[in-house]
Amino acid sequence: MAASEHTVLQFNAPSTKSLSAKVHPLVIFNICDCYVRRPDQAERVIGTLLGSVLPDGTVDIRNSYAVPHTESSDQVALDIEYHHNMLASHQKVNPKEVIVGWYSTGLGVTGGSALIHDFYSREVPNPVHLTVDTGFRNGEGNIKAYISVNLALGDRQLAAQFQEIPLDLRMVEAERVGFEILKTTAVDKLPNDLEGMEVTMERLLTLIDDVYKHVDDVVEGRMAADNSIGRFIADTVASLPKLSPPAFDKLVNDSMQDQLLVLYLSSMARTQLGLAEKLNTAAQIL
Amino acid sequence: MAGSTARSFLQVAATEEVASPLRVVQIEGLVILKIIKHCKEFSPALVTGQLLGLDVGSVLEVTNCFPFPIREEDEEIEADGANYQLEMMRCLREVNVDNNTVGWYQSTILGSYQTVELIETFMNYQENIRRCVCIIYDPSRSNQGVLALKALKLSDSFMELYRANNFTGEKLREKNLSWVDIFEEIPIKVSNSALISAFMTELESDTPVTQCDYDRLQLSTNPYMERNMEFLIECMDDLSVEQQKFQYYYRNLSRQQSQQQTWLQKRRAENLARKAAGEEPLPEEDPSNPIFKPIPEPSRLESFLITNQISNYCNQINGVAGQSFNRLYLMKALHDK
Numbered sequence: 346m347a348a349s350e351h352t353v354l355q356f357n358a359p360s361t362k363s364l365s366a367k368v369h370p371l372v373i374f375n376i377c378d379c380y381v382r383r384p385d386q387a388e389r390v391i392g393t394l395l396g397s398v399l400p401d402g403t404v405d406i407r408n409s410y411a412v413p414h415t416e417s418s419d420q421v422a423l424d425i426e427y428h429h430n431m432l433a434s435h436q437k438v439n440p441k442e443v444i445v446g447w448y449s450t451g452l453g454v455t456g457g458s459a460l461i462h463d464f465y466s467r468e469v470p471n472p473v474h475l476t477v478d479t480g481f482r483n484g485e486g487n488i489k490a491y492i493s494v495n496l497a498l499g500d501r502q503l504a505a506q507f508q509e510i511p512l513d514l515r516m517v518e519a520e521r522v523g524f525e526i527l528k529t530t531a532v533d534k535l536p537n538d539l540e541g542m543e544v545t546m547e548r549l550l551t552l553i554d555d556v557y558k559h560v561d562d563v564v565e566g567r568m569a570a571d572n573s574i575g576r577f578i579a580d581t582v583a584s585l586p587k588l589s590p591p592a593f594d595k596l597v598n599d600s601m602q603d604q605l606l607v608l609y610l611s612s613m614a615r616t617q618l619g620l621a622e623k624l625n626t627a628a629q630i631l
Numbered sequence: 632m633a634g635s636t637a638r639s640f641l642q643v644a645a646t647e648e649v650a651s652p653l654r655v656v657q658i659e660g661l662v663i664l665k666i667i668k669h670c671k672e673f674s675p676a677l678v679t680g681q682l683l684g685l686d687v688g689s690v691l692e693v694t695n696c697f698p699f700p701i702r703e704e705d706e707e708i709e710a711d712g713a714n715y716q717l718e719m720m721r722c723l724r725e726v727n728v729d730n731n732t733v734g735w736y737q738s739t740i741l742g743s744y745q746t747v748e749l750i751e752t753f754m755n756y757q758e759n760i761r762r763c764v765c766i767i768y769d770p771s772r773s774n775q776g777v778l779a780l781k782a783l784k785l786s787d788s789f790m791e792l793y794r795a796n797n798f799t800g801e802k803l804r805e806k807n808l809s810w811v812d813i814f815e816e817i818p819i820k821v822s823n824s825a826l827i828s829a830f831m832t833e834l835e836s837d838t839p840v841t842q843c844d845y846d847r848l849q850l851s852t853n854p855y856m857e858r859n860m861e862f863l864i865e866c867m868d869d870l871s872v873e874q875q876k877f878q879y880y881y882r883n884l885s886r887q888q889s890q891q892q893t894w895l896q897k898r899r900a901e902n903l904a905r906k907a908a909g910e911e912p913l914p915e916e917d918p919s920n921p922i923f924k925p926i927p928e929p930s931r932l933e934s935f936l937i938t939n940q941i942s943n944y945c946n947q948i949n950g951v952a953g954q955s956f957n958r959l960y961l962m963k964a965l966h967d968k
Contacts, residue, residue, distance in 0.1 A: 371668055373834075374661040377827045378695070382727040407668070411726045431722050437700040437715055439672065479826060486833045514834055520842035522667065522778060527660045528831035532821040535778055538950040542957050545776070545844045549961075585966070597963050601956070607856060608952045611945040614863065618938055622809055625800070 365511040366404040366473050366490040369396075370519040370527070372448075373477065373488070379411035380450050380479045388416065391449040391461060393428060394475060395435060395442040403513075404445050404473050404490075408435065414461075421457040423464060446473030452482045454491060454507045462493050462505065474507065488514060556581075654689040656764055656782040657820040660827060662696050663780065666768050669698040670738035674770040676701065679737040681716065683729050686762045690820075693766070695728045696736060732756070734764040741862055742769055742779075742947055745814065745939040747932070753785050754793060764817065775855065775951070776847030782817040789813050798930040810935040810942075850962070852955050856948065863944040866937055873934040883926050890922045 372394065379390045392411035399405050410431050413424045435442060447465045449458065453476060465472040471492060478487040491507040519527055526532050536544070556578060562568040563575075588596070662682070669678055680698040684691065697719050700712065724730040734756060737744070744767050756763040765783045772779035785793075788806050792798065803809075823831070895915065902912040917923065 369668070370834075371661070371664040373830055374664055374827055377824060377830060378659070378661050379726060381824050381826060384727065410722075413725055427722060427725060430718060434715060434719050434722065438669075438698045477830075481829065486830045488830075488834075516834065517842045518664070518667070519831070519834075521773065521776075521846070522660075522663060523843050524831060524835045524841070526663070526778070526821050527823060528828055528835060530823050530825055530828050535780060535819055535821070538777055538954055539957070541776060541778075541843070542847055542954050545847045546957065546961065548844055549848070588966075593963075593966055597959055601959055603853075604952045604955050604959075607860065607948055610860075611863070611948040611952075614867070614941055615945045618942060621938075 364402055364404070364471075364492060365513060366406060366475070367399075367513040368475070368488070368490075368516075369405075369407045370516040372406050372409045372475075375409045375411075376448055376450065376477050377479065380477075384413075389450045391423075391447060393432065393444055393465075394446045394448055394473065396445045397441060397443065398445065406445060406473070406475065408439075408442055409448060410435065416457055419456075421460050423461060425464075444469045444472070446475065448475040448477065450477050450479040452476065452478040452480065452487060453489070458507070459493075459505050462507075466493070473510070475512075488512065652689060653691055653762055653764070653784065653817060655820050656691050656693060656766075656817050657822050658693045658766075658780075658782075659695070660821060660823045662693050663778075663821065665696050665698075666736050666766065666780075667770075667773070670736075670768045670770050671773075673701070674738065675740060677738050677740070679735055681719075681732060682734045682736055682764070682766065683720075683723070683731060684733040685729055685731060686733065691733055691762055691764055691817075692822075693733060693764075695723065697723065732760055733762060734760075734766065736766040736768060739767050739769050741771055741859055742767075742943050743862060743940055744783075745936045745943065747936065750785065750793065754790065757785075757790065771855065771858075772947070774846060775849065775852065775954070776843045776845075777950075780819060782819050783814050784817060786812050786815050793932075798932045798935075799928045800931065803931060810938040813935060813939060847954070848958065848961075850958055852951055856951060856955075859944055859948050859951070863941060863948070866941045866944065870934060870937045870941065873937060876929050877934075880926065880929055887922055887926060894920070894922060 376390070376392070379392060383390045390411050391414055392409050394406050395408040395410075396404065396406040412428045412431070415422045432444065444465070446469070447461060449455075449461070454474070458474065462472065462474055474491040474493070476487070476489050476491070478485075490510050490512040492510055493505045494508050496504045496506055523536075526535070559568070559574070560578065563570045666680070669680060678698065678701065680696050682693050683695040683697070684693040686692075700715065720730050735752065737749075749765065753763065753765060763784065767781045767783060769779035769781075788808055789812060792802060792806060792808065795802075894917075898913060898915060902915075905912055
């Protein structure tokens with residue numbers, strides 16, 4: 346920068362403009378659990394975030410652990426030894442996960458945060474600061490990610506400014522497990538194969554009904570037509586392969602027969618086992 | 632009530648000894664996510680980890696867990712692994728995590744977990760802790776939209792037999808133990824703290840379709856089915872090898888018995904002759920003769936385990952086939968529209 350000869354106020358913007366972060370649901374779970382188990386007098390919990398930086402610059406936060414700390418009005422003491430021990434342990438299991446930042450509970454950035462952020466800046470360049478509002482102060486659980494931008498006057502560091510970065514909270518991993526299991530406080534039984542299928546079919550059915558209703562409404566002029574929705578519906582219908590009825594029947598029947606055969610085989614195996622069991626006990630009695 | 636207050640401390644302590652049977656394993660959502668993450672990241676390699684929690688009456692609460700590094704066949708590294716475990720437990724205790732070991736978790740391929748190693752590990756754990764559970768997660772099944780999580784323990788009668796290392800047909804009959812009774816599956820309950828429940832409700836997306844639904848509606852289950860069948864056939868081969876062992880044993884046994892009979896008849900005839908001659912009769916048993924040496928009966932443990940695996944594969948095939956039928960009919964109905 347040519348202007349650096351003059352004494353000007355500089356905002357050192359981070360090198361990658363499109364910095365964003367992605368959170369694994371495990372991290373949220375871990376933070377909440379640590380918060381629930383925090384020591385008596387502690388106001389908040391802080392900890393280290395582990396993960397990796399994806400090729401497109403997104404910070405993928407995949408794991409975390411809490412670090413004990415003590416906090417007074419103007420200073421923060423972090424148990425650095427604990428932090429290093431835990432890091433070494435985590436690295437043994439998964440060497441690919443490195444420090445990407447740190448988290449704290451509470452709404453937004455607080456005073457002591459700059460000090461802790463400073464510490465993590467020495468561990469890794471450009472750490473991400475994740476805040477999770479476990480107090481639900483605004484009536485909602487805010488989860489935000491920040492990076493720090495240095496404010497410098499000439500060569501002198503003046504302050505650090507925390508800048509919010511976009512955070513991807515779509516959790517494919519959580520969807521895989523199912524929100525029904527994760528969002529309630531108690532689930533008595535895990536769904537088995539067919540129960541899960543039933544739920545999925547019901548959802549599909551309601552979706553199809555919705556589409557029908559929408560199309561009917563538009564056709565009868567009860568609702569203004571939306572081109573983009575129309576295009577989506579057309580694409581969906583077109584994605585069904587066009588097969589002649591005999592070909593389709595053959596396809597379905599073939600796979601049905603395959604399945605039946607396999608089912609038959611497995612039943613046979615099971616019958617054999619039952620028989621062998623009976624014969625074994627009979628042989629022993631003789 | 633008066634009677635119960637009158638009981639001495641000693642009596643109470645004595646009655647406490649009789650533990651109520653383990654009915655339910657209550658897992659935190661956090662543990663489920665941790666297990667899945669660890670098992671998925673290293674799949675298809677098999678990984679294990681330790682479960683931490685509390686033992687409350689007939690419920691075993693699993694509140695946290697940590698992964699083990701992948702084991703290597705080296706003495707030095709093994710000691711390192713033990714250190715890692717202690718270090719991790721110490722660290723977790725510092726942040727107020729329950730640090731009682733309640734068992735371990737492991738990943739599996741297509742549910743082929745019924746092995747001697749699992750039984751050995753279980754016995755090791757059981758020696759140190761009273762209540763122990765093994766949680767099995769199957770990443771390959773989870774790709775089909777099923778949460779393939781299972782909590783297992785060994786049945787008490789089986790453990791007794793295993794300690795005595797006695798798997799002869801006679802003993803098994805005495806205990807009335809068949810292959811179904813080796814493993815006991817314990818129902819799993821999931822619990823989450825209110826805080827997590829609030830966050831998850833907040834974070835749940837509005838879209839009616841989730842990743843889980845996509846996975847379930849995948850039409851191509853054939854590769855999965857194929858591998859299942861392959862494993863099943865392999866197991867069948869193993870089972871027939873085991874059966875041959877037994878046939879061999881029984882053949883040897885009957886040959887020995889007939890040899891013993893002929894020897895005995897000979898000896899009796901000899902004794903009759905000696906009696907007639909006024910001599911002392913010879914004993915009717917001769918331990919030094921090789922035909923009286925008992926032939927060791929092969930252990931039935933292996934065949935029991937294989938049988939267990941086969942029945943497991945059959946169950947899986949049935950489950951997947953059931954799902955496929957659903958999908959096929961669904962597709963047909965959609966196409967007919």
